[in-house]
Structure formats: structure tokens, C-alpha cells
Amino acid sequence: MRWLALIWKSLMRSKRRTLLIVGSLVLSVFTVAVLQSLLTTLNAVTNNPNSSNRLVVRHKSGLTQMLPRSYEAYLRQQPEIETVCALQWFGGYYQDPRNFFANFASDETTLFQIFREEFGASGISEAQIKEYLRDGAGCIVGESLARKNGWKVGDVVPLTGTIFPINPRLTIRLIFKSPKPSDENALHFHYKVLEEGVPYMKGLSGSFWVRAHRPEDIPRLIERVDRHYANSAYETLTETENAFNLAFVKMLGNIGAIIQGITAAVVVAILIVTGNTMATAIRERTTEIAVFRAMGFSAGRVLVLLLSEGVLLVGVGGFLGVLLVNLAAGGVRSSLGMAMPFFADFAILPDTILACLAGALAIGLLATFVPAYAATRRPITEGLKAVG
Amino acid sequence: MTSDRFDLGGGEPIITLRDIAKSYWRETLEIPVLQGIDLEIPAGAYIALMGPSGSGKTTLLNLIAGIDRPTGGSLEVCGHELNGLDDDQLASWRNLHVGFIFQNYNLVPVLNAFENVELPLLITGASRGERRDRVEQALALVNLEDKMKNYPRQLSGGQEQRVAIARAIVTDPDLLVADEPTGALDAKNAEEVLGLMERLNAEFGKTIVMVTHDPKAAHHAKHQIHLEKGVLDKAVEVNR
Structure with missing residues (x-):
């Protein structure tokens, strides 16, 4: 018999209790890992390294208010600005309203410059871009969106508008790849489709995406643009892309505090449950512990054995929880990713896995130490009397 | 024969x-539980x-x-x-020198007979092969070599106590201590266990100190020591 066998057999003396506690640990680790990964995903949305020199100019009163496209001319005149792209959330769906994905009317002439890093990974050629530019009813779609719907270049995608009263029929001219899955869940079509189809959108756009030459120019640009349009009929709010995305994340409420609150509650609950289970399991073995010590096992050795049981118990639960969450990550991406595009980037990072496993082991040690220490300090003669 | 001098025979005292x-x-x-106890027990004694x-x-x-201190x-x-040993030293000393036999056997229910007997050897540093040989010898000595894979729930009370005896002797200790070893057994099994203990004393020279209420069990010892209100009352050599 090896030590590990002794520890394992001791753990399995009450299979039902062990399975229940492992089950609760699996669920807890799963919950915490998912929540923390959601938080990491949301934080990544607002910390996109590719967006360091991108700005978003929109109406000060909100995204539902439009800005004149004539603003583009002023923006292009600023020496710090490389290019400008009018971008309008279209909000259409394909076949079924539940089949949600991000779709935009965007200035096709500058789109590829603005999102150079995102499209750069596609390896798309000038010829492909020209093909898209040539077809006014063309569109470009991300590879994962195309795969999901079984689309290929040349297919016609009929979109049903929900915000705007048009149902454009778009021909796929290009399928792009992107380093981030969320970017691949998008469709872009020519801005003029919106302007021509919706008369009140002529000359207007919900936002302008601006690319500055250098990140250090951005504070100066923000201040200048907003000051220029202050007190006009269409006042602007200019912000970095990360700040713009943060506004969306904030629409979910103080999601960070909520997630950390739930995580803390789960950790405390599982600590109490594990502690109670280990205390009961150790109390039931008072005599056995006394017999071990009578046979020559030192108090320290018995303590290590009991702690090993606790650590093995939560280790198994933690490992299975992490395994489960990795299996479920794809489901989270496809389900939540449909409701909010940035959740398409949902991933369980190694740091999260390590933190969950470390947390589980710490819970195992903490929950076992107190009853185990008390049991090993109890006089052997008292332990033997506990036979009854 | 009755003696007031607690003469438990000759030989070097082990206790x-x-x-x-x-x-x-x-x-x-x-x-106060014990007072003024002066006693010498020679090696090879069997005391009730x-x-x-x-x-x-x-x-x-x-x-x-050595599981309590005076x-x-x-x-x-x-x-x-x-008195000069700290708790860890005392634990090692027990492992080397003392085998325990309890009234309720106190086997670990999730370990089979072999594994129960092997337990005290886990901390001796003996190799796996050595441990296996010694466990097999100990179980053979108590006539349970065919029950090695049985769990305590699959053994009778007498068999359980014999496994406990095998566990007590597997480290080859000088001293066996038994607290009411037959208290939970029927007469037949009690006789069997007592016979085994007698054999361990006679053939293997183990010093045995046994606590018992049962005069029949005490009759298997070589000497009986009577305590009364925490003091030694008398020692009796058993005539067989």
C-alpha cells in the first residue's frame, strides 16, 4: 500500500459524501471560472491594444442621435488624423430575429485602414477589396459568421432591418479572418446602401471612427474636436475606442462588482461546506486517529495525512471543474456571443485556471486544517475512549 | 501463589x-488515579x-x-x-517497541486485512517487499493468510481481533499491551485469541501486559496484578 492509496481509501470511506462535496466543488469552480473569465473578456474589450490610436466621435446626447457626415471633412483636415470612417450600427437579422450578429453600414473606402490590425490578419488582397468596392450591394463578413451560416463568397444575404425600414440584399464579396473571434462575427456593407435606402439618413452617421497617426496625439484631438463643435446643433463626444466600448460594458451595470460579489459568495459558501464536511469526516475518525498515533504515527504525520485528504478532495473537484469549464467555453462563446459580440472572445485563460486551482487548494487546506489540527492535538487516550 | 512483594519472576526488567x-x-x-506505583516487570512476562x-x-x-504521561x-x-522523550520521539518509540491490542479491534474499515496489518510498517522505512513479507508472516501466525484481502466487515469478531494482533506484532515489538482484548468476543473466540497471546509470549518471548475484568482471561497470564483505588494491591502467580 502506498501513501496515496491510504489517503484515497480514507477519502472514499463515505462515497456519497465525497461525491457530493466533489460535485459542489466542481460547480463552484465552474461558476467562479466562468464569472472570472467573463470579467477578463469584458476587461479585454476595454483594453484592446489595437485601438491605441483610434477614436470614436459621436453625438454628445447619445448613440441614437446622428452627426452630419460633413464633419468628416473637418476631421480629415486635422494633421494628427490619418483617416476617418463613418460607421452606423444597422441592427438587422438574417432569416430569424434570434439570429443576431453585428452588422454595420460603413464607409467602404476607409474601413480597411481604420481597422488595419483586425483585417490585416486576413491576408486579403487588394483585388478582393476592389471587388467589394466595385459592388455597391456587396458586403464583407467574418469567417466564423460565414461558417456558422454556411455562407461563401458570392452568396446573397438578405438582411431584415430592425432599426431602419429597409431589407437590403447583400452579396458576399469577401470573407475575412481576424485575431479576435468577436471581430469575425460581423458584417459590413456600403454606407450608401443605408443613405439611399433610408432618406432621413442621407448625410448623417451615428459615429465616425478616426485613426490618429500617433497615440500621443489623441488627448489633444479629443479636446479640439469637442471644443470645435461645442454649442453647435450637433455637439460631439469624442473618446478613445476603449472608452467607447467601456460605455457599452457599463450598460450591463457595475458588472465587475457583481461578478466579484458572486465569486466571494461562492468561495465563502464552499469554504463553509467543505469545512463542515471535513470536520464531520475527521470527527467520525477520532478513534482511528488515536489508533494511528498509538501505532507510532506522529501528530504531524497524521496532520499531513488529513490535510492531504482535504487537498486531494478539492484537487479532484477543482480539476473536474476546470475541465468542465473548458468544455463549456465553446457553449458560452456561442450563446452569450450571440447576445453580445464581445463574448465571442470568451476564453478560459491559463491564469484563471491556475487561480481557480490555487483557490480550491487553499480552500481544501483551510477547511481541513482547523479540524485536523484539533484532532491531532487531542490526547490519544481520549481518542481511544471515543470508541464508546 | 500470592505475593505481597510483587515478585514477577527473575530476568532483566523491561518495565x-x-x-x-x-x-x-x-x-x-x-x-488522583494512580499513586506511588513501584513495579518492575521482567522481559518475557505475561501480566494481567x-x-x-x-x-x-x-x-x-x-x-x-507511552500514550499517556504520568x-x-x-x-x-x-x-x-x-519522561525524557518528546511527543515525536515517543511516537517513534511506540512504533518500534509496543504493539497495541484493543477491545474493539480498531481496524480501519476501508483497508483490507493485509493493509491494516501493514499500517505500522509504513513509517518504519521498510521496503515494499519487506513489508509484504512481514505482513504475510504476521497473518500466517494468526492463521489468517487466506483472509488477506478481506475487509473488516467481511471478518468475524474473532478474525478481526486476530488481524489486530497481527498488526500489533508486525513490527516485532518487545511489548504487547492489550486492553480487554476479549471483551467483545464470545467464549470460543476469546479462548482462541487468548491462546494466541499465550503462544506469542511462550514461543516468541513477547512481554504482554493485559487489562482484563475476566478471571478466565487473566488465568492465561503468568501473573495477575491487582489494583485497588490507584495503588498496587497484590500480585498473584497463576498456577496452571
Whole structure:
């Protein structure tokens, strides 16, 4: 018999209790890992390294208010600005309203410059871009969106508008790849489709995406643009892309505090449950512990054995929880990713896995130490009397 | 034969108790359990400690076995002054020198007979092969070589106690301590266990100190020591 066998057999003396506690640990680790990964995903949305020199100019009163496209001319005149792209959330769906994905009317002439890093990974050629530019009813779609719907270049995608009263029929001219899955869940079509189809959108756009030459120019640009349009009929709010995305994340409420609150509650609950289970399991073995010590096992050795049981118990639960969450990550991406595009980037990072496993082991040690220490300090003669 | 001098036969003493006292405290109230115990037990002795409930016989056994400490006096067992050992040293000493036999066997229910007997060897540093040989020998000695894979729930009370005896002797200790070893057994199994203990004493020279209420069990020992209210009352050599 090896030590590990002794520890394992001791753990399995009450299979039902062990399975229940492992089950609760699996669920807890799963919950915490998912929540923390959601938080990491949301934080990544607002910390996109590719967006360091991108700005978003929109109406000060909100995204539902439009800005004149004539603003583009002023923006292009600023020496710090490389290019400008009018971008309008279209909000259409394909076949079924539940089949949600991000779709935009965007200035096709500058789109590829603005999102150079995102499209750069596609390896798309000038010829492909020209093909898209040539077809006014063309569109470009991300590879994962195309795969999901079984689309290929040349297919016609009929979109049903929900915000705007048009149902454009778009021909796929290009399928792009992107380093981030969320970017691949998008469709872009020519801005003029919106302007021509919706008369009140002529000359207007919900936002302008601006690319500055250098990140250090951005504070100066923000201040200048907003000051220029202050007190006009269409006042602007200019912000970095990360700040713009943060506004969306904030629409979910103080999601960070909520997630950390739930995580803390789960950790405390599982600590109490594990502690109670280990205390009961150790109390039931008072005599056995006394017999071990009578046979020559030192108090320290018995303590290590009991702690090993606790650590093995939560280790198994933690490992299975992490395994489960990795299996479920794809489901989270496809389900939540449909409701909010940035959740398409949902991933369980190694740091999260390590933190969950470390947390589980710490819970195992903490929950076992107190009853185990008390049991090993109890006089052997008292332990033997506990036979009854 | 009855002796007032506690003459337990010749030979080198394996257990020497000098003015041993033991008290328990209940809040501020001191409850003396043993007082002025002077006793020498020679190697190879088979002693039955007897006396009414509360006379201190189990306490005396626990002190001899090194699982309790006296409040006064000194005790030397198997060549070691136990008062001079710290808890870890005492644990190692027990592992080397003392085998325990309990009334309720106290086998680990999730381990089979082999694994139960192997337990004390896990901390001796013996190799896996050595451990296997010694466990098989110990189980053969108690006639349970065919029950090695059986769990305690699959054994009778007598068989369980024999496994416990195998566990007690597997480290080849000098001293076996038994607290009411037949208290939970029927007459037939009790006889079997007592016969086995007698054999361990006679053939293998194990010194045995056994606490018992049962005169029949005590009759298997070579000497009976009677305690009364925490003091040694008399020693009786058993005539067989």
C-alpha cells in the first residue's frame, strides 16, 4: 500500500459524501471560472491594444442621435488624423430575429485602414477589396459568421432591418479572418446602401471612427474636436475606442462588482461546506486517529495525512471543474456571443485556471486544517475512549 | 501463589515504574488515579492487570504503553526513560517497541486485512517487499493468510481481533499491551485469541501486559496484578 492509496481509501470511506462535496466543488469552480473569465473578456474589450490610436466621435446626447457626415471633412483636415470612417450600427437579422450578429453600414473606402490590425490578419488582397468596392450591394463578413451560416463568397444575404425600414440584399464579396473571434462575427456593407435606402439618413452617421497617426496625439484631438463643435446643433463626444466600448460594458451595470460579489459568495459558501464536511469526516475518525498515533504515527504525520485528504478532495473537484469549464467555453462563446459580440472572445485563460486551482487548494487546506489540527492535538487516550 | 512483594519472576526488567502517580484535573479539582506505583516487570512476562472499575488499570497500561504521561515518578520501558522523550520521539518509540491490542479491534474499515496489518510498517522505512513479507508472516501466525484481502466487515469478531494482533506484532515489538482484548468476543473466540497471546509470549518471548475484568482471561497470564483505588494491591502467580 502506498501513501496515496491510504489517503484515497480514507477519502472514499463515505462515497456519497465525497461525491457530493466533489460535485459542489466542481460547480463552484465552474461558476467562479466562468464569472472570472467573463470579467477578463469584458476587461479585454476595454483594453484592446489595437485601438491605441483610434477614436470614436459621436453625438454628445447619445448613440441614437446622428452627426452630419460633413464633419468628416473637418476631421480629415486635422494633421494628427490619418483617416476617418463613418460607421452606423444597422441592427438587422438574417432569416430569424434570434439570429443576431453585428452588422454595420460603413464607409467602404476607409474601413480597411481604420481597422488595419483586425483585417490585416486576413491576408486579403487588394483585388478582393476592389471587388467589394466595385459592388455597391456587396458586403464583407467574418469567417466564423460565414461558417456558422454556411455562407461563401458570392452568396446573397438578405438582411431584415430592425432599426431602419429597409431589407437590403447583400452579396458576399469577401470573407475575412481576424485575431479576435468577436471581430469575425460581423458584417459590413456600403454606407450608401443605408443613405439611399433610408432618406432621413442621407448625410448623417451615428459615429465616425478616426485613426490618429500617433497615440500621443489623441488627448489633444479629443479636446479640439469637442471644443470645435461645442454649442453647435450637433455637439460631439469624442473618446478613445476603449472608452467607447467601456460605455457599452457599463450598460450591463457595475458588472465587475457583481461578478466579484458572486465569486466571494461562492468561495465563502464552499469554504463553509467543505469545512463542515471535513470536520464531520475527521470527527467520525477520532478513534482511528488515536489508533494511528498509538501505532507510532506522529501528530504531524497524521496532520499531513488529513490535510492531504482535504487537498486531494478539492484537487479532484477543482480539476473536474476546470475541465468542465473548458468544455463549456465553446457553449458560452456561442450563446452569450450571440447576445453580445464581445463574448465571442470568451476564453478560459491559463491564469484563471491556475487561480481557480490555487483557490480550491487553499480552500481544501483551510477547511481541513482547523479540524485536523484539533484532532491531532487531542490526547490519544481520549481518542481511544471515543470508541464508546 | 500470592505475593505481597510483587515478585514477577527473575530476568532483566523491561518495565520499571518508580513512584508513578497520575492525576486528572476537572477544572480546579484534582482527581488522583494512580499513586506511588513501584513495579518492575521482567522481559518475557505475561501480566494481567486486574481490579474494579476506576482502579486505574487502564491508566497504568496507557502509561506503560507511552500514550499517556504520568504526573509524578519515572518509568523506563524497553530501555527508554519515557519522561525524557518528546511527543515525536515517543511516537517513534511506540512504533518500534509496543504493539497495541484493543477491545474493539480498531481496524480501519476501508483497508483490507493485509493493509491494516501493514499500517505500522509504513513509517518504519521498510521496503515494499519487506513489508509484504512481514505482513504475510504476521497473518500466517494468526492463521489468517487466506483472509488477506478481506475487509473488516467481511471478518468475524474473532478474525478481526486476530488481524489486530497481527498488526500489533508486525513490527516485532518487545511489548504487547492489550486492553480487554476479549471483551467483545464470545467464549470460543476469546479462548482462541487468548491462546494466541499465550503462544506469542511462550514461543516468541513477547512481554504482554493485559487489562482484563475476566478471571478466565487473566488465568492465561503468568501473573495477575491487582489494583485497588490507584495503588498496587497484590500480585498473584497463576498456577496452571
